[in-house]
Amino acid sequence: xxxxxxxxxxxxxxxxxxxxxxxxxxxxxxxxxxxxxxxxxxxxxxxxxxxxxxxxxxxxxxxxxxxxxxxxxxxxxxxxxxxxxxxxxxxxxxxxxxxxx
Numbered sequence: 001x002x003x004x005x006x007x008x009x010x011x012x013x014x015x016x017x018x019x020x021x022x023x024x025x026x027x028x029x030x031x032x033x034x035x036x037x038x039x040x041x042x043x044x045x046x047x048x049x050x051x052x053x054x055x056x057x058x059x060x061x062x063x064x065x066x067x068x069x070x071x072x073x074x075x076x077x078x079x080x081x082x083x084x085x086x087x088x089x090x091x092x093x094x095x096x097x098x099x100x101x
Contacts, residue, residue: 018092021090021092024087025083025084025086025087025088026084028083038078038079038080039078039079040076040077040078040079041076041077041078041079041082042074042075042076042077043057043058043075046077046082049079049082050082050086057075058075061075066082066085067081067082067084067085
């Protein structure tokens, strides 16, 4: 079975840009893991890193919205996972293409 789809170069570029943006945090985290030791945060250091309150961190962990590990009641966060999570919540402006008639 063969399917042909006619996509304009502008739309193809837009799709490629979106894919690249989605892959950047994953590739950066993978590459970073090869070059330096991954840092582990506690609640206070993560709140400082993200510039948010500790209450906000506790709320996110309680609802499992942020990657974390709980060891004997102590919350820990791997920096590489937090960086990926943070990038995944980025809102990118949409590119708009207008055709002139």
